Amino acid sequence: MMSLLSMAFRGAAKSKVSKAVLSSRSYASFTPQATFDIKTVLTREDGLKFYRTMQLMRRMELKADQLYKQKIIRGFCHLYDGQEACAVGIEAAITLDDHLITAYRAHGYTYTRGVPVKEILAELTGRRGGVAKGKGGSMHMYTKNFYGGNGIVGAQVPLGAGIALACKYRDNNQVCVALYGDGAANQGQIFETYNMAALWKLPCIFICENNRYGMGTAVERAAASTDYYKRGEFIPGLRVDGMDVLCIREATKFAADHCRSGKGPILIELQTYRYHGHSMSDPGISYRTRDEIQEVRSKSDPITLLKDRLLNNNLSSVEELKEIDVEVRKEVEEAAQFATSDPEPPLEDLCNHIYFNQPPIEVRGTNPWVKLRSTS
Amino acid sequence: MAAAARLLVKSAAFNSSVSAVCGRVRAPTAGTSLIRLSPSCSLRLKTQTRHAAHFTFYSDPVSTKYGPTTKMNLFQSVTSALDHTLASDPTAVIFGEDVAFGGVFRCTVGLRDKYGKDRVFNTPLCEQGIVGFGIGAATAGATAIAEIQFADYIFPAFDQIVNEAAKYRYRSGNHYDCGTLTIRAPWGCVGHGSIYHSQSPEAFFAHSPGLKVVVPRGPVQAKGLLLSCIADKNPCIFFEPKILYRAAVEQVPTEAYHLPLSQADIVQEGSDLTMVAWGTQVHVLKEVANMAQDKLGLSCELIDLQTILPWDIETVCKSVVKTGRLLISHEAPVTGGFAAEISTTVQEECFLNLEAPITRVCGYDTPFPHIFEPFYIPDKWKCFEAIKRMINY
Known part of the structure; x- marks a missing residue:
């Protein structure tokens, strides 16, 4: 599936250079309308930044896993480990002024959009300091220019196109990234959205994070065509190695330029993999083998790939990366402390934020005569 | 595709004998082979007790009316019902997201291996497609059993259910119908489900004549009512209280049996006050009835409505005529909930009998709130308070 072409390095063999020209791990396929050069430059600064962010996401998700198993996090929780390169690569190619919307596997994007780890973990544990005030839990995370965190599979994609429409109206040169998974790719509303986005030439980057399984169903068993990048038909598409952060960055850059130049929407398929099961109740091994997971971990782990690159090109040293690991661990540990000690939201919050209203409205409670106050 | 082709071939021969086949369901190996408790299952039960649930499950007294019984929890009784159906009805097919390997709540465990992957199969993740496909298969004569993974996810399929399934018979002048369609969906609060895994959408569908909406309160009702829904010649929505899947364990008849639709079940007889509920809430009210007996000396009559649409007006009204008081409780929000419909009807029918x-x-x-769930749900204390108010009115 994921073709593993060996890394090719150009130049930069001397010690501690600040830049290395790299070609990415696998080729992107493209429709005739869209081609781009896959050679790129990785600076030391970017490399370390990517490494830190990905490592932090990985630690955060493992912490969430642990808290879930201790029954401190309850309910539905979908972890992002294995797919870190997608979030980091996409964010590296756009700015925080651009817009992003994703589905329920939202923890990683919440972090890259600027929410501190402690607010993410506190949301998972349902505490006051959580990013959605502890009222949502996993899936329900939002911040500026990040529209969630959406639990209903596929429903976020039309929203993304709507956001792109607003960008076009405002003529502000911003783009919207609308993310969905291989499972959601089969929802009818995705195709309705393709049509509108292409018809109105919206600056929307549709990104399908194909992690090979829609819950427990392998893509081959769910999709008549697993060429997700071609399913826009009249929208140009790229297929990209979703484990290679540089490749994703370049593809997204290309896509963003395409959108900003007024050529309309573009579609990217990122071929990636999730290490955990779909959610916490799914052990993740009843529909795929342990060997398969192990193989991806050993051959295509996004963090290891980047680490090897940094080391092989003398952009960093083992010690330096270790240091980052220690910092990251500390940050996550402190965040977990906060997430387990912060108080729960006050009971008044139960009814707040149902409607926009001023002064407070009364909400019908247990029976039609018991009224609760709601403010927003 | 293979599955669809196969059932189309068989449908012609089967069409005329639907009721006959369902009437004499016998599956020698069914049930027993599927009721082993998996190790993870007993583990979950422990978790349930640690986080005290808001209700206590009251199992039905063991009845031998339908023959020998086996210990089953609710998901196993659903599996058993589906097992009987697949064994006795060659046109029956089960499909939905992840059902092939057992479904997220293990309701279809083992069925694919037993009946083949052309009869128990996964669909892509598209609820509208699942229901639309089910309507087509049912119209062509197959017994289509669709699973929507959570009742909260049924809304993308709302149009297909309300505009297509519910009205097919009416709009074709009885020329066509999709009566052999049954849609199953896990329903109701589960303790930690938050916004999208806890809702009770029965009232939305109660507004659609042509549909039947059914909610069981435990394993015995689940099997009997599900088999009735499957046999019924109208499209049925069968909501399974997901909190009961593992928590509710009782002796369930091993053979196939049918419990009548549109007939409420009087769980407990009483003379002072009538209480109506369905699903998990029946067990909450059962506890409330005991509290009212102990603390207030009240005799409460508890009715499990079972079928939300079309509902059993007669049983409820007869009870209210006797007791003069009616309390209705459900998890869905109070405004526009199905309790409103019951309340209005009873008020019209029994106005002069009402004492409160x-x-x-x-x-x-x-x-549906996340961490505030314990405050949101209509628990026994809220119901008990309401009873006190009614009695002192």
Whole structure:
């Protein structure tokens, strides 16, 4: 599936250079309308930044896993480990002024959009300091220019196109990234959205994070065509190695330029993999083998790939990366402390934020005569 | 595709004998082979007790009316019902997201291996497609059993259910129908489900004549009512209280049996007050009835409505005529919930018999909250308070 072409390095063999020209791990396929050069430059600064962010996401998700198993996090929780390169690569190619919307596997994007780890973990544990005030839990995370965190599979994609429409109206040169998974790719509303986005030439980057399984169903068993990048038909598409952060960055850059130049929407398929099961109740091994997971971990782990690159090109040293690991661990540990000690939201919050209203409205409670106050 | 082709071939021969086959369901190996408790299952039960649930499950007294019984929990009794159906009805097919390997709640465990992957198969993740496909298969004569993974996910399929399935018979002048369609969906609060895994959408569908909406309160009812839904010649929506899947264990008849639709079940007879509920809430009210007996010396009559649409007006009204008081309770928000419909009807039919206003104890008019779930649900204390108010009215 994921073709593993060996890394090719150009130049930069001397010690501690600040830049290395790299070609990415696998080729992107493209429709005739869209081609781009896959050679790129990785600076030391970017490399370390990517490494830190990905490592932090990985630690955060493992912490969430642990808290879930201790029954401190309850309910539905979908972890992002294995797919870190997608979030980091996409964010590296756009700015925080651009817009992003994703589905329920939202923890990683919440972090890259600027929410501190402690607010993410506190949301998972349902505490006051959580990013959605502890009222949502996993899936329900939002911040500026990040529209969630959406639990209903596929429903976020039309929203993304709507956001792109607003960008076009405002003529502000911003783009919207609308993310969905291989499972959601089969929802009818995705195709309705393709049509509108292409018809109105919206600056929307549709990104399908194909992690090979829609819950427990392998893509081959769910999709008549697993060429997700071609399913826009009249929208140009790229297929990209979703484990290679540089490749994703370049593809997204290309896509963003395409959108900003007024050529309309573009579609990217990122071929990636999730290490955990779909959610916490799914052990993740009843529909795929342990060997398969192990193989991806050993051959295509996004963090290891980047680490090897940094080391092989003398952009960093083992010690330096270790240091980052220690910092990251500390940050996550402190965040977990906060997430387990912060108080729960006050009971008044139960009814707040149902409607926009001023002064407070009364909400019908247990029976039609018991009224609760709601403010927003 | 293979599955669809196969059932189309068989449908012609089967069409005329639907009721006959369902009437004499016998599957020698069914049930027993599927009721082993998996190790993870007993583990989950422990978790349930640690986080005290808001209700206590009251199992039905063991009845031998339908022959020998086996210990089953609710998901196993659903599996058993589906097993009987697949064994006795060659046109029956089961499909939905992840059902092939057992489904997220293990309701279809083992069925693919037993009956083949052309009869128990996964669909892509598209609820509208699942229901639309089910309507087509049912119209062509197959017994289509569709699973929507959570009742909260049924809304993308709302159009297909309300505009297509419910009205097919009416709009074709009885020329076509999709009566052999049954849609199953896990339903109701589960303790930690938050916004999208806890809702009770029965009232939305109660507004669609042509549909039948059924909610069981435990394993015995689940099997009997599900088999009735499958046999019924109208499209049925079968909501399974997901909190009961593992928590509810009782002796369930091993053979196939049918419990009548549109017939409420009087769980407990009483003379002072009538309480109506369905699903998990029946067990909450059962505890409330005991509390009312112990603390207030009241005799409460508890009715499990079972079928939401078309509902059993007669049983409820007869009871209210006797007791003069009615309390209705459901988890869905109070405004526009099905309790409103019951309340109005009873008020029209039994106005002069009423001793106190009909009282609803339901969920708040808020989205289903995450950590506030214990406050949101109409628990036994809220219901008990309501009873005190009614008695002192």
